Amino acid sequence: MFRVRFHGRGGQGVKTASRVLGTALFHAGFEVQDAPRYGAERRGAPIFAYVRADRQPIFERGVIVRPDLVVVVDDTLLTLPAAAVLQGIAPHTLLLVHSAQPAEALRAKLKAPGQLVTIAPREVAATGLQPQGAMMTVGAAARLLGVVPRQALESAAGEELAALPAKLRQRSLALTLDGFDGVEAPGGPVRELPAEPAEDYDRPRWIALPFEDARIASPTIYGAGTSMLSKTGLWRVQRPVIDRERCRRCVWVCGTYCPDNAIAADAGGYPVIDYDHCKGCMICLVNCPSHAIAAVVESQAREAAAAGDAP
Amino acid sequence: MTRTLLTGNAAAAWGARLAEADYVPAFPITPQTEIIELLAEWMQRGAMAGRIVMLESEHSMLTAAGAAAATGVRVFTATSSQGLLYAMEMLYTVAGWRVPLVLVNVSRGLAAPITLEPDHNDVLAVRDSGFLQFHCATCQEALDGVLLAYRLAEDARVRLPVMVNMDGFYLSFTREPVRLPEPEQVRRFLPPFDPETLYFRAGAPRSQGVAVLGGAQYSYFRYEAHLASLGALRVFEEAAAEFARLFGRSYAPLETFHTADAEFAFVMLGAFATKAKQAVLRLREAGWRIGLVRPRLLRPFPAQALVEALGGLRGIAVIDQNLSTGMGGVLCSEIGAALLRAGARPVVAGYVGGLGGRDIPVEEFFEMARETKAAAEAGRCPPTRLLYTEEELRQTRALQAIAMAE
Numbered sequence: 007m008f009r010v011r012f013h014g015r016g017g018q019g020v021k022t023a024s025r026v027l028g029t030a031l032f033h034a035g036f037e038v039q040d041a042p043r044y045g046a047e048r049r050g051a052p053i054f055a056y057v058r059a060d061r062q063p064i065f066e067r068g069v070i071v072r073p074d075l076v077v078v079v080d081d082t083l084l085t086l087p088a089a090a091v092l093q094g095i096a097p098h099t100l101l102l103v104h105s106a107q108p109a110e111a112l113r114a115k116l117k118a119p120g121q122l123v124t125i126a127p128r129e130v131a132a133t134g135l136q137p138q139g140a141m142m143t144v145g146a147a148a149r150l151l152g153v154v155p156r157q158a159l160e161s162a163a164g165e166e167l168a169a170l171p172a173k174l175r176q177r178s179l180a181l182t183l184d185g186f187d188g189v190e191a192p193g194g195p196v197r198e199l200p201a202e203p204a205e206d207y208d209r210p211r212w213i214a215l216p217f218e219d220a221r222i223a224s225p226t227i228y229g230a231g232t233s234m235l236s237k238t239g240l241w242r243v244q245r246p247v248i249d250r251e252r253c254r255r256c257v258w259v260c261g262t263y264c265p266d267n268a269i270a271a272d273a274g275g276y277p278v279i280d281y282d283h284c285k286g287c288m289i290c291l292v293n294c295p296s297h298a299i300a301a302v303v304e305s306q307a308r309e310a311a312a313a314g315d316a317p
Numbered sequence: 318m319t320r321t322l323l324t325g326n327a328a329a330a331w332g333a334r335l336a337e338a339d340y341v342p343a344f345p346i347t348p349q350t351e352i353i354e355l356l357a358e359w360m361q362r363g364a365m366a367g368r369i370v371m372l373e374s375e376h377s378m379l380t381a382a383g384a385a386a387a388t389g390v391r392v393f394t395a396t397s398s399q400g401l402l403y404a405m406e407m408l409y410t411v412a413g414w415r416v417p418l419v420l421v422n423v424s425r426g427l428a429a430p431i432t433l434e435p436d437h438n439d440v441l442a443v444r445d446s447g448f449l450q451f452h453c454a455t456c457q458e459a460l461d462g463v464l465l466a467y468r469l470a471e472d473a474r475v476r477l478p479v480m481v482n483m484d485g486f487y488l489s490f491t492r493e494p495v496r497l498p499e500p501e502q503v504r505r506f507l508p509p510f511d512p513e514t515l516y517f518r519a520g521a522p523r524s525q526g527v528a529v530l531g532g533a534q535y536s537y538f539r540y541e542a543h544l545a546s547l548g549a550l551r552v553f554e555e556a557a558a559e560f561a562r563l564f565g566r567s568y569a570p571l572e573t574f575h576t577a578d579a580e581f582a583f584v585m586l587g588a589f590a591t592k593a594k595q596a597v598l599r600l601r602e603a604g605w606r607i608g609l610v611r612p613r614l615l616r617p618f619p620a621q622a623l624v625e626a627l628g629g630l631r632g633i634a635v636i637d638q639n640l641s642t643g644m645g646g647v648l649c650s651e652i653g654a655a656l657l658r659a660g661a662r663p664v665v666a667g668y669v670g671g672l673g674g675r676d677i678p679v680e681e682f683f684e685m686a687r688e689t690k691a692a693a694e695a696g697r698c699p700p701t702r703l704l705y706t707e708e709e710l711r712q713t714r715a716l717q718a719i720a721m722a723e
């Protein structure tokens with residue numbers, strides 16, 4: 007059985023990409039199971055999807071813990087522990103990353119035990135979400151599996167993208183095929199892991215839950231302000247940047263509109279954005295009367311910050 | 318008959334479409350929403366006749382569903398979890414009216430704490446409502462189950478509403494290959510609904526669900542519904558036989574997998590049962606004589622078939638994806654009672670697992686098999702075990718520390 011796990015951000019087309027691969031494998035004669043994993047996440051939050059394909063009916067269900075192929079649509083997730091991109095990867099696991107960074111450097115940085123292939127992004131969309139990246143990456147994923155004919159991929163993408171306007175559909179389709187044509191598997195196609203034998207398995211470390219009284223065992227958060235620990239800033243693909251020249255210090259405007267309460271006034275009355283919690287929704291930008299807020303693609307803002315430039 | 322990839326939600330919607338449901342009262346709730354979105358879209362662009370109406374709650378939705386069914390139209394509706402509980406009062410009421418309709422429940426754990434992921438406490442909470450219950454393990458079953466459910470509900474010998482249950486996420490959002498039957502063939506299996514005495518109209522007033530005091534009449538009506546439910550087992554078998562002739566897929570009230578020569582079996586409901594199948598195949602490769610038994614029909618309860626399938630085994634592991642607080646697993650006690658009354662005594666190991674969508678990995682099935690065998694050798698039923706690991710408690714402790722629950 008092939009087990010493929012997709013990682014990306016909400017809004018990047020990960021679900022569509024996983025469905026394109028699922029349908030392509032189905033057209034190639036496989037039994038298929040695919041599913042996105044939703045939670046309470048929002049746009050920009052790390053999400054994942056998975057595809058299983060086999061020559062016989064698939065009985066396994068749920069999250070893939072031992073993937074054969076991991077497809078990463080957004081390379082900023084690689085270093086995000088919450089995205090759990092590297093979970094369960096083994097020496098046989100092939101990592102496919104949509105990234106401008108060289109494969110060898112990435113592999114060394116991640117200490118990936120297996121092969122790593124990159125597919126370079128064409129352009130970075132102003133929205134920072136690069137939905138076209140998902141299409142190119144899924145094309146590459148189909149190629150790396152070594153069992154999906156180009157024709158099957160093409161018809162699958164045609165089906166799954168049928169609801170898109172014609173122009174966008176054509177472009178997405180072309181990118182999918184570019185992805186297919188643009189990679190080569192380094193050590194041959196993706197390898198399937200043999201089934202775990204029932205004589206020799208990791209025994210679960212079950213425990214008997216101890217009784218605890220309701221002060222502990224009720225789902226209550228006693229601590230105040232714990233939502234501060236949830237860094238919603240990691241969801242951000244666009245960063246709001248305030249231009250002090252234009253700002254008229256009416257913080258009650260942007261500060262009130264911000265749904266995450268991430269804007270506060272400094273001593274001089276200027277707005278300061280808490281980038282740990284600003285999720286990049288751009289509601290402040292839309293509502294700023296002086297057009298003092300600009301949207302900067304997050305990855306570029308980070309690079310600039312790393313290079314020492316102020317964002 | 319085309320074979321295509323569909324989510325469980327889409328498969329259920331296709332069931333309603335192919336059944337040519339006339340009326341769909343609806344209210345959205347995760348993870349059921351896709352079902353009513355699809356039906357609304359089809360009706361809007363004329364791909365499906367009939368009407369969909371958004372109600373202001375599940376309670377009203379079920380009231381509308383029952384009332385419409387009383388006028389003799391074919392009714393479909395769907396909900397999940399809290400929505401099902403909100404409709405609870407009307408579930409009993411419309412079942413008591415003895416009107417046929419099909420409700421798809423997409424299982425999701427109940428609050429509190431809040432979750433979106435599945436277990437079966439929602440559908441089991443309404444176990445005694447009078448609705449028959451068909452439990453799906455695949456997306457194909459979600460479609461076929463809806464068709465079978467209409468045959469059952471509308472049969473004059475039954476005339477009770479039917480609930481078709483599927484697991485949220487593991488089926489609702491998961492695509493699998495599904496055979497879409499041809500509409501012509503479905504019409505042969507499920508002809509237009511003949512409502513017979515169901516013709517509630519403004520011009521033909523009648524009183525429905527009347528008050529009866531003293532208990533004698535109450536007992537009569539309730540027990541008649543019970544008898545109709547019991548008789549539905551037979552009706553289901555007839556319908557399933559015809560279904561198999563027309564569509565080539567067989568649905569016994571009880572699915573049995575590798576049980577012919579088995580000494581041991583897993584017993585469970587729903588989509589996680591396919592995981593048990595995977596474990597069965599692997600264990601068999603390792604020399605085990607083990608199988609799986611999965612009730613498709615839970616109401617009526619296929620007691621006799623269960624006794625036949627399980628009575629002669631050395632040990633069974635009943636895995637309940639539900640928890641009756643203060644008692645344990647619901648399925649385990651129902652199966653235990655059926656075996657006891659039949660005088661059959663395999664060792665029963667009860668497990669509670671998969672609550673709130675908690676995964677059950679294949680190794681845990683291996684371990685349950687091992688424990689069940691050890692219990693059979695010792696000749697003692699072990700206490701119920703919650704599938705829960707040291708690591709999970711460690712994670713819970715870490716969150717409790719943040720929550721300052723100490």
Ligand code: SF4
Binds near residue numbers: 255297
């Ligand atoms: S709304 Fe615009 S102008 Fe006013 S404080 Fe905020 S950024 Fe400055």
Ligand code: SF4
Binds near residue numbers: 287290
């Ligand atoms: S983009 Fe603006 S409004 Fe949105 S969370 Fe960030 S600071 Fe708040």
